[in-house]
Amino acid sequence: xxxxxxxxxIVDAREGMVLxxxxxxxxxxxxxxxxxxxxxxxxxxxxxxxxxxxxxIFVMKPDTRSDEQVAIDAAMAARxxxxxxxAADFSDANTAALFDQVLCYRSA
Amino acid sequence: xxxxxxxxxxxxELSDALxxxxxxxxxILATIDDPDGNLNVxxxxxxxxxxxxxxxxxxxxxAAARARRDTDVTDIYTATSLIGMTRxxxxxxxxxxxxxxxxxxxDEGGVRQWQHSVAVGVxxxxxxxxxxxxISVDSSLIAGLLHDIGQFWFQAIEPETFRACRLxxxxxxxxxxxxxxxxxGVDHSTVGRWLAEHWELPDDICAAIxxxxxxxxxxxxxxxxxxxxxxxxxxxxxxxxxxxxxxxSYVSSAACRKLGLVWGEDSQSLFGRIEARAQHANAFFSA
Numbered sequence: 172x173x174x175x176x177x178x179x180x181i182v183d184a185r186e187g188m189v190l191x192x193x194x195x196x197x198x199x200x201x202x203x204x205x206x207x208x209x210x211x212x213x214x215x216x217x218x219x220x221x222x223x224x225x226x227x228i229f230v231m232k233p234d235t236r237s238d239e240q241v242a243i244d245a246a247m248a249a250r251x252x253x254x255x256x257x258a259a260d261f262s263d264a265n266t267a268a269l270f271d272q273v274l275c276y277r278s279a
Numbered sequence: 280x281x282x283x284x285x286x287x288x289x290x291x292e293l294s295d296a297l298x299x300x301x302x303x304x305x306x307i308l309a310t311i312d313d314p315d316g317n318l319n320v321x322x323x324x325x326x327x328x329x330x331x332x333x334x335x336x337x338x339x340x341x342a343a344a345r346a347r348r349d350t351d352v353t354d355i356y357t358a359t360s361l362i363g364m365t366r367x368x369x370x371x372x373x374x375x376x377x378x379x380x381x382x383x384x385x386d387e388g389g390v391r392q393w394q395h396s397v398a399v400g401v402x403x404x405x406x407x408x409x410x411x412x413x414i415s416v417d418s419s420l421i422a423g424l425l426h427d428i429g430q431f432w433f434q435a436i437e438p439e440t441f442r443a444c445r446l447x448x449x450x451x452x453x454x455x456x457x458x459x460x461x462x463x464g465v466d467h468s469t470v471g472r473w474l475a476e477h478w479e480l481p482d483d484i485c486a487a488i489x490x491x492x493x494x495x496x497x498x499x500x501x502x503x504x505x506x507x508x509x510x511x512x513x514x515x516x517x518x519x520x521x522x523x524x525x526x527x528s529y530v531s532s533a534a535c536r537k538l539g540l541v542w543g544e545d546s547q548s549l550f551g552r553i554e555a556r557a558q559h560a561n562a563f564f565s566a
Binding site for chain 1: 530543
């Protein structure tokens with residue numbers, strides 16, 4: 172099944188959600204708590220994340236859109252990004268790389 | 280017709296008549312390198328401001344409810360242990376600056392401008408945490424929140440002319456600073472730097488407010504390139520809502536190099552964090 176990745180505030184996290192990236196808490200420069208990618212959150216994990224002051228987590232959710240809708244959404248996103256960057260100088264490699272990454276992010 | 284430039288003395292006088300810079304922000308800045316002193320100063324500041332105290336306690340009580348605590352959180356020390364000092368400091372700084380800037384906002388454009396400031400502040404924090412450059416996350420939040428303070432000043436003192444500047448910049452698809460210079464003789468970066476210096480903010484924050492549209496001329500600073508890149512990203516990701524105001528003409532290569540920032544695969548998670556935090560912050564602080 173296709174999935175989409177979202178960052179969500181910890182207050183919106185629910186039991187059963189699956190992590191799309193490791194969730195790490197760092198205290199005093201060292202890792203105090205960590206959950207791996209693909210881990211399904213338990214009620215206990217939600218308390219642990221909160222106790223370690225983790226504010227946001229990266230979760231994957233099922234993408235229920237049709238292939239056609241995915242293509243339409245990607246085309247709309249691309250049009251919008253091109254509009255935002257319409258005055259940009261793409262001969263500058265750094266600006267071009269930023270454009271590519273924003274386009275990739277919005278098309279996901 | 281030549282425009283008589285607005286002078287620094289007039290900017291300072293009119294600003295002083297408008298509102299006092301929040302002491303809370305200055306006090307937090309003064310103790311930023313002293314974690315123990317910082318907690319006591321922070322709690323003292325919050326206890327003197329009922330609006331900030333209510334915000335902090337509200338977040339802490341929501342966290343307490345999730346942790347199934349039986350008793351309400353009613354003091355700031357307990358709240359800090361529950362939600363963390365970073366979060367409490369962030370709530371305090373954004374609340375204090377929102378109240379201050381709010382005195383200069385007169386229209387919907389100003390509200391959107393503040394949302395942009397919050398987004399840039401959050402962007403600054405996240406980029407500072409993402410790169411290895413030695414940048415204080417708290418200072419970067421303040422620099423981001425205040426980077427356009429000059430625009431708020433224009434808006435408060437010359438609302439009609441400033442509104443015309445905004446419209447002209449959009450119609451011509453040019454940076455607003457260019458139009459401001461034509462109408463006022465100076466742009467918001469310069470006005471903002473004068474104000475920041477008058478409020479005795481740290482040099483790196485003053486430099487960032489004054490230089491965020493010209494990052495290549497600040498080779499020694501980390502804060503100037505940080506605020507420049509944060510503002511570009513805020514526009515690229517439309518963090519303060521869609522509309523004609525979001526446009527990107529360039530991101531300084533020198534600024535990215537200085538920060539050690541490379542646009543590649545790991546930018547995706549950075550964008551995700553920035554977007555989620557900016558949306559959350561603007562929803563929370565507009566309530």
